[in-house]
Amino acid sequence: MGQDMSHHYLLSEISKPGKIGCTLPALDVPPTELPPKELLRQELELPEVSEVELMRYFTALSKLNYGVDTGFYPLGSCTMKYNPKWHEDIARLPGFASIHPLQPEESVQGALQLMFELQQYLAEITGMHATSLVPIAGAHGEFTGLLLVKAYHQERGDKARKKILLTDSSHGTNPASAVMCGFEIGVVASDSAGNVDMKSLESAMNEEVAALTLTMPTTLGLFDPKILEISQLVHERGSLLGADGANLNALLGRAKFGELGYDYVQLNLHKTFSTPHGGGGPGSGPVCVKEDLADFLPSPLVIKNNGRCEFVSQAKSIGRIANFYGNFGVMCRAYAYIRSLGAAGLKEVSENAVLNANYLKEKLKPYYYLPCDRTCMHEVVFSGRRQRTKGVRTVDIAKRLLDYGLHPPTVYFPLIVDEALMIEPTETESKQTLDAFVEAMKEIARDAEENPGILHTAPHNTPVRRLDDVRAARNPDLRWEMRSQGFE
């Protein structure tokens, strides 16, 4: 169909000389002399497309996409919860969208007030002393947290602390962030119950360790009951305990990282706090810290003095880690979320998230191998190893789910589970949706036994079928090119 073809031509192909996408005003001041020719560019090859074609093109593209508004999106540790619509209107208010970051503070008191309160709410939610809203995504927050750790030990004059300990189930950003801060990595094993192996931790925890990064619940979706023992050991050895707060959805309104013994935690507003993922950002990764680390927080912080909000840079701050103050537009949405839920509402989030995940665990257990059969938190990790004996891999299961109009869970993570399927339903899903997911998974398990071919060739019903990523990696085609006539 004609409409269906809209997305098959790229902008470079739709382009024709003389078309315009919008109108601009004429120059209303006398023109001035142009700068020397050597500074100027002679050609500028950008597409020329009418607004009509442009909107049809991007509308057609949007229809190829699956979002939370399309359906179930159970990606583990991503917390793909529903994004409340009125938050979008708030963030677009001119008083928030059209303010410049370098305006005098008196002229942006509303924005500063919002940031000040959000700093406080996040500290309260995590049981910490202070918050920096600057980090622009979770990984950026991890990087910031580790710079704080580095500054803390430097201040103490302890030069031996060169290592960060991670668990074997940690997210790839954890070791990558540690290296960006000049640390070495040590790995602590998980035991067969999916908790931290205390023997492994005890032997790894020495005076070289600056901090242990421990996601809680872990990426297996499990809460380690020994958390107080772990934090005690870490502190006894002069080290710090940090959380990758990606899994906060399990603890929201119920438990505080600070009370569990953590010294710092980095959050993801685009996970726990309902702000949209945008296809890969914008996110926001605030860091909340105990008093010991507060002096080192990146600049600037928002404080309130005699009813007036202002930015301050602390003397011992690790400095600037972004151009401005963080993703303010994202903060508006997270702030709206917290104000509309309150403490009781946040508690219901974690209750329903944990309930939904445990329900899926029970319903899927007969069909898929469950490495850790115990109460899970907001997510549950299965293994596709039973299906593997029939020649069906987790990737095939994932691709077949697409044929049911469902987004697959996270696959092949955490690395310590073979053929991992990491399922996080979130609280914003009904029992009906969960049951539909279970039915699809049951059929796929049956197909794995009786008709594996249909899984190997999945997906069948999506806008494109399985894509050749070997070709994409061997012969990278990363852009189109438009060149002007007769220009080398």
Added chain:
Amino acid sequence: MPSPYLPSADADRSAMLREIGVGSIEELFRDIPERLRHANFKLPSPLSEMELKKEFNQLASRNASSDNYACFLGGGSYRHFIPGTVEHVIGRSEFYTAYTPYQAEVSQGTLQGTYEYQSLACQLTAMEVSNAGMYDGSTAAAEAAIMACMITKRGRVAVSTTVNPTYRAVISAYVKGRNLSVETVELNSSLSSDCACLVVQQPNFFGYLEQMEAHVQKARDVGALFIAIVDPISLGMFKPPGYYGADIAVGDGQALGNPTSFGGPGLGVFTCRQEYLRQMPGRIVGKTVDVEGKPGYVMTLVTREQYIRRERATSNICTSEALMALAAAVYLATLGKSGLRQVAELCYHKAHYAAEKIAKLKGYSLVFSEPFFKEFAIRCPVGPSEINQALFKEGIIGGLDVSHIIDNSMLLCVTEMNTKQEIDKLVEILGAFYGARHESSLPAL
């Protein structure tokens, strides 16, 4: 308590508890130590959507938005025209509620949109490859510096004194984070032989244009890479980094279709030479085919990234600014070849009109005589903060106070959004300001 975001009914919850085999949801939290699983949270009581919208309107009204004030601020965030197409594309929930496109078959919208962005970024900068975007211009510059150290296997980064001070601070935090060294250099001085890269901003922080070819040569002479930090709007008329020999070109794409938004979200534009492709951080989208031979798009060269290479990754970056990159693609496609050039020229002529008029005012002078684009520094008869207060009373947000760098100076920015009336009013108040001050210092008659 019912919630619009909790679709399960009470009966559903009871049924689920029965299936799980527990009496209450409380039992599911058993693994948390008892005394820690009922924490108390001091947060404001929840309000309805209607009540909160009212509160938000009040909060927003306490901010002076550039919809109501004439804005002459730049310094790394810019008020540019955003065509209606942008909002209506990125406002589509299929785009903004989607996750990172790991399942490519149902993410072709995001992926193809990113491929378009990568292509447009390369066309604009005349560089060979682009990634899918990073956090902002400052962190893109920092990651570029680290990339140069990895490529040259050297540990010293040189940054020009004329680079935005915040960018210099961020570069420093990242470089020192890896225990490497960074130094600020005057562009007329020589580079040390162990220098991994030279970082120069074009136009620079003060708004004027640098002699980029000469600086590129200086870097080449010591075997260092050249990193350009560019203003994407300026590339509508000025020579792009690909033509003067940059190895890596970065910048902030906020100006490409995104509002100032109090500094975030922005967009880190990141482009480089083809030969450095595998050292480039960030996500990259590539074109391929599916099993039926149909064209399609996937994230590619993923082995550079943290979820594969972990501690050996080029960067820890995961989520970036994908929606802002889509906005930039729509912006560049909407403005197109003639539109972007027109925007750049409007900025150029309006800024020069303002500068010429201000230069004629008593007590004022232009700090620099070099060619500039849309920002320029003026020396004022008194401290800029005093002048800005007066301007603000008249509905104008004045320039950036840079007195801590150059005495009594402010950095003004004029874009296509500033009308002749606004500029004339700015000039009038600046002029009257000096006149009033001047008169007040005369002895009483």
Added chain:
Amino acid sequence: MTPKEYKYTQEHEWICPESKNKGKVGLTDYAQSQLGDIVFLDLPAPGTQVEQGKKMGELESVKAVSDIFAPVSGQVAEINQTVVDEPGLVNKDSYGAGWLVRLELSKPSELDALTDSDKYDEFVAQLTENESEQAGG
């Protein structure tokens, strides 16, 4: 199955001894089947000194990075440019056209300690058996 005149390592590399203390190095068929489609090779430049058992390069499949280890010590004399341009040759013809580098051996006696083809075939057979046991569990 595996060429008789080649020698093998536990990391699934092979070396084909040539005259004048040279040797061609590559990956075994088992290695390529485990790695999946190879998309990129990062080989040491000619002139690089390599040490037996130490990492000398990397190869990438779509979703994984693996180290390439030097089976013996010496200096890189030549790299196979064809396989760099067409990494899929490692999958298609791992013992022939998919060779990686040619080394000048500094300690030819190291060859004696390497595994011969029969023992390597046994080793692989054992590995394959272990895997199918695990998968069944």
